[in-house]
Amino acid sequence: MNKVLMSGNHVIGEAAIRVGCRFYAGYPITPQNELTEYMAEHIRNAEGGVFIQSESEVAAINMIAGASAAGLRVMTSSSSPGISLKQEGISSMAACELPGVIVNIMRGGPGLGNIRPSQGDYFQATRGGGHGDYRTIVLAPASGQELADLTMAGFDLSDKYRNPVMILADGMMGQMMEPVIFKKPRPRVYSEKFMLRGAGTGKSKFIRGLLLDPIDSEEHNWKLARKYEVISKTETRFEEYKIDDAQMIIVAYGTAARIAKGAIKRLRVNDKKVGLFRPITLWPFPEIELRELSSKVKHYLVFEMSTGQMLEDVRLSLQGYADIKFHGRPGGAVPTPAELANVIAKFYDKND
Amino acid sequence: MVKTVFKRPKSLKENVFHYCPGCGHSIAHRIIAEVIDELDIRGITIGVPPAGCAVLAYNYFDIDMIEAPHGRGPAMASAIKRSLPDRVVFSYQGDGDLAAIGIAESFHAANRGENITIIFINNAVYGMTGGQMAPTTMLEQKTTTSPLGRNRTLDGYPVKVSEIFSRLDGVTYLERCMVNSPLNINKTKKAIKKAFQCQIDGLGFSLIEILSPCPTNWKMTAFNSCKWIDDVMSKDFPPGVFKDNIGQARKNAEDR
Numbered sequence: 001m002n003k004v005l006m007s008g009n010h011v012i013g014e015a016a017i018r019v020g021c022r023f024y025a026g027y028p029i030t031p032q033n034e035l036t037e038y039m040a041e042h043i044r045n046a047e048g049g050v051f052i053q054s055e056s057e058v059a060a061i062n063m064i065a066g067a068s069a070a071g072l073r074v075m076t077s078s079s080s081p082g083i084s085l086k087q088e089g090i091s092s093m094a095a096c097e098l099p100g101v102i103v104n105i106m107r108g109g110p111g112l113g114n115i116r117p118s119q120g121d122y123f124q125a126t127r128g129g130g131h132g133d134y135r136t137i138v139l140a141p142a143s144g145q146e147l148a149d150l151t152m153a154g155f156d157l158s159d160k161y162r163n164p165v166m167i168l169a170d171g172m173m174g175q176m177m178e179p180v181i182f183k184k185p186r187p188r189v190y191s192e193k194f195m196l197r198g199a200g201t202g203k204s205k206f207i208r209g210l211l212l213d214p215i216d217s218e219e220h221n222w223k224l225a226r227k228y229e230v231i232s233k234t235e236t237r238f239e240e241y242k243i244d245d246a247q248m249i250i251v252a253y254g255t256a257a258r259i260a261k262g263a264i265k266r267l268r269v270n271d272k273k274v275g276l277f278r279p280i281t282l283w284p285f286p287e288i289e290l291r292e293l294s295s296k297v298k299h300y301l302v303f304e305m306s307t308g309q310m311l312e313d314v315r316l317s318l319q320g321y322a323d324i325k326f327h328g329r330p331g332g333a334v335p336t337p338a339e340l341a342n343v344i345a346k347f348y349d350k351n352d
Numbered sequence: 353m354v355k356t357v358f359k360r361p362k363s364l365k366e367n368v369f370h371y372c373p374g375c376g377h378s379i380a381h382r383i384i385a386e387v388i389d390e391l392d393i394r395g396i397t398i399g400v401p402p403a404g405c406a407v408l409a410y411n412y413f414d415i416d417m418i419e420a421p422h423g424r425g426p427a428m429a430s431a432i433k434r435s436l437p438d439r440v441v442f443s444y445q446g447d448g449d450l451a452a453i454g455i456a457e458s459f460h461a462a463n464r465g466e467n468i469t470i471i472f473i474n475n476a477v478y479g480m481t482g483g484q485m486a487p488t489t490m491l492e493q494k495t496t497t498s499p500l501g502r503n504r505t506l507d508g509y510p511v512k513v514s515e516i517f518s519r520l521d522g523v524t525y526l527e528r529c530m531v532n533s534p535l536n537i538n539k540t541k542k543a544i545k546k547a548f549q550c551q552i553d554g555l556g557f558s559l560i561e562i563l564s565p566c567p568t569n570w571k572m573t574a575f576n577s578c579k580w581i582d583d584v585m586s587k588d589f590p591p592g593v594f595k596d597n598i599g600q601a602r603k604n605a606e607d608r
Contacts, residue, residue, distance in 0.1 A: 023435060050434045055460035059427040062420065062457070066400075066428030069418045070435035092421050196416045196432075198396040198439050206410035208419040 003179040008147050011180050012103055012167065013038035015151035016075050017046055019185040021101070023067035023074040025052045025060040029082045030115045031171035032105035036077065048072075057082040061089030061102070068098040069207055071195030073155055073188065077103035079171070080121050081112060083129075090164050091130030094224070095209030099158035099190070101151070102136070103167045105174040108332030116332025117171035117255055122309035125168045126283040133221050135228045137165045137235065138282040140253040144178030150280070152185050159190040161231055168282060170305070172255040172334065228284075237280035238289055242268065246275030248299040248348050251290070251314050253279050255334070256303050262337025263344055272348050282310070287317040294321040299351050301325045301344060305334060323351075361385035363394045365414045374574025376564025377405055379531045380473060381412050383541040384444075387548055388415065397440040398432055400425040402449040405479040409444055423454020426461035429468045440551055442469040448478050451487040451511045458517075462557050465522030469547045470559040472513060475566040476585060483569030487511040490588050495569070510588055514561045518594035524556035526595040530563040530586060532578035539591075546598075555601040563589055 006014065013035050016024070024039040036053070043049035050067065054060035057078050064074035078086060083104045093100055106121050108114040125138045137157050139150040151167060158165040196207055211217035239257075242264060243249060252260040257278040267274045277293060279286050294300075300322050302311045307330045314324055327343050329335050335343075360366075363385035369378045388394050394415055401409035403422035410417040420428045425443030433441040450458045450472050458470065477495055478484040485498040488510050492501040502510075514528045525547055529540035540562055547558035563585050565577035572580060 023431065025431065048435075050431075052430065052434065052464075054427065055456050058424065059457050059460065062424035062427040063431035066418070066420075066431030067435045069428075070398075070432045072435050088421050089424070096419070196398060196418055197436055198398055199414075199416050200395040204394075204414050204416050206417040206419070208410065210407055210419055 003181050005177055005179050006144065007034055007175060007177045008144055008169065009034035009105065009174045010038045011144050011147040012077070012151050013042065015148040015182060016101065016155070017043055017049070018182055019073070019152040019155045020188050021073045021075045021155065022046060022048050023050045023064060023072040024076065025054045025063035026076050026078065027054050027057050027060050027082060029079045031107060031174050032077050032079045032103065034174070035103065035105070057085035058088060061086040064100045065089055065093050065096070065098050068093070068100045069096075069196045071192065071197060075101040075103065077105065079105045079107045080109050080118070083121060083124065087130035090136060091128070091132050091134060092209055093164045094128075094134035094136065095132065096207050097162040098207070099162050099164070101154045101158055101165050101167060104169070106168065106170040114332045115171065117173075117305065117334055118330065118332050119170060119254060119256060119305040120309070120330060121168065122282065122304070122306060125166050126285070126313070134224060135283055137161070137163060137231060137284075138168050139165065140168050140280060140282050141173060142254050142257045142278065144176065144180045147173060148180050148182055152183065156186060157235065159188060161227060162194065163227070168254070170255050232284040235281060236284045236286040236289065238286040239276075239278040239280060241276040241278065243275035243277065243293065243297070245273050246297055247273040248301060248344075248351060249275045249277050249293065249297050250301050250303055250344065251277045251279070251310070252303040253282060253310065256305050259335060259337050259340055260303055263341035266337060266341040267344060267348070270345070272345060274344060274348060279310070285313045285317065287313070290314065290317040291319065291321065294318050298322045301327060301347050303327045303340065306330045361389045363388040363414050365412055367411050369412060370408060371405065372568040374565055374567040374577055375405070376475065376531045376562065376566070377473060379537055380471065380540075380562055380564065381409065383537065384471065384544055385413060387541060387545045390545065391548055391552065393440045393548070393552070396438065397442070398436070400429045400432070400441070400443040402443070402445045404446040404449050406444055406446065406473070407480070423449050423452070424457055425449065425454065426466070426468070426470060427457040430461045430464065430466040433466060433468050437467075440548060442471060442548070444471045445473065446479065447472070447474045447476065447486045447488040451513050459520070462517050462559065463520045463522045465524070465556045467551055467554060467556055469551050471544065472559055472561045473564045474513070474561055474589065475564045476510070477566055477569045479566050479569055488513070488589070490585065512589065514559070514594045517559055522557050523559065523595055524597045524601045525550045525558040527593045528561040528563070528589060528591045530581055530591055532563070532565060532581040550598055553602065554605060555598055563591070
């Protein structure tokens with residue numbers, strides 16, 4: 001297939017439909033409305049495709065939980081305040097082991113904040129977000145192409161582990177237009193035994209998260225924990241950029257990583273040896289890979305469009321083996337690569 | 353040879369109900385199961401139990417079921433039905449579940465005219481959590497959170513779900529029933545059967561409200577609870593058919 005020029009929100013929708021998403025429910029919120037609109041227009045053209053504009057984000061997440069139980073590939077999307085509302089259902093899907101993809105096109109917060117790109121939802125996304133002992137797999141795309149690839153991968157991972165997957169992007173990713181190639185999706189692998197489609201002539205089944213017996217409930221929690229351990233060991237993704245000779249490494253994800261790349265290119269012209277470590281999975285965080293890097297490089301600068309959230313995971317990963325600095329632009333502020341290059345240069349020069 | 357005149361419906365499991373003596377849930381469960389048997393839809397029916405006393409309904413119904421978070425049953429049921437249009441899908445909800453925390457999900461499922469059925473158990477109190485004030489608690493009714501009786505100034509008024517929902521264009525069939533006497537139980541069963549048939553025929557949204565005794569939280573005997581429904585509750589919540597658009601819906605379907 002040829003390259004097509006599409007906005008990020010449309011790319012997610014198109015990738016989802018191509019990979020077999022047949023149920024979408026959502027509620028309007030900026031800056032992700034184009035995704036809801038894309039699904040309204042296109043998912044019904046796919047056989048069996050269902051679109052519901054829900055009465056709220058709470059309803060939307062519970063709708064996708066229902067359709068997921070019925071055996072469909074499902075997705076919902078929103079932006080920060082709406083994702084807060086979805087947490088009840090995300091927790092419930094994790095408890096009931098229902099697959100589904102949740103897209104968060106982050107905006108400035110807390111509260112209603114603003115509609116500018118931001119990365120303030122890292123904690124919420126990577127720590128579960130809702131109540132109880134659970135995790136969601138969190139994928140952080142940094143380009144239009146990755147929006148397509150990771151959306152498709154998100155559905156596969158969600159089915160494989162029967163766990164909700166979150167695509168964590170921001171208003172910049174959602175609104176920006178880039179050329180994209182949609183790869184051929186892999187056929188779905190998901191057993192019918194997990195689907196609730198009427199008992200037929202057989203034994204009836206039920207899907208539940210309520211486990212009144214604490215020993216049963218404890219075992220269920222450990223079962224989920226074992227699953228998360230497997231995910232942590234096998235599903236981390238990351239990108240390294242110009243780290244071979246690096247004296248200093250920027251750790252950033254998503255849009256921030258993209259800005260950091262631009263900054264690094266400028267710094268390299270001035271002979272400042274700076275590289276980038278970009279986590280693609282935020283949970284599981286590429287902890288081991290980052291720690292290994294600390295045997296070679298001793299100076300790290302975490303850059304986020306927040307007051308410092310991934311910073312905590314970087315500290316946990318590096319375990320004191322390296323020096324960690326932080327630069328943040330929260331609340332919807334987005335620096336230019338040139339501006340960030342100046343900031344990095346100051347930190348870099350102090351290290352010399 | 354002795355003729356069997358009464359037996360457990362096939363759509364009910366062998367488990368003993370955990371419901372309190374005199375509770376209306378057991379009766380509602382049984383007649384729903386009888387309707388499922390009579391319509392021969394056990395294999396294609398999917399039920400969505402609520403949070404509340406009936407959260408364990410899947411221990412009793414021998415059909416496929418999925419638990420909904422508190423109030424979200426109609427959202428889940430809508431999605432299941434849209435995903436599997438040839439299945440029979442119902443949500444089973446209490447008054448807190450439907451008329452308080454889940455009013456948006458219920459209202460909009462009704463307004464979209466989803467081809468599902470809601471069984472709405474109204475016992476004017478939060479049962480499972482120990483008898484707090486429900487959206488349907490009547491004025492002056494004492495509960496653990498309205499210890500002096502529901503006060504119109506402070507607590508507002510009982511929500512009349514059937515009266516409100518019957519005004520929505522998306523609703524095809526809506527009836528309020530009671531399960532406090534053999535006669536009323538039979539009427540309720542007939543209404544549930546009609547609602548399920550409405551769905552099977554693809555005619556749209558149906559809701560059966562059931563005034564149901566809660567002797568434990570009403571602090572009454574089972575007998576007095578049944579009497580209280582007649583004497584007090586049914587005055588605020590009069591039984592009857594609030595909407596029957598089945599004929600018109602059938603005509604519309606045929607015209608299409």
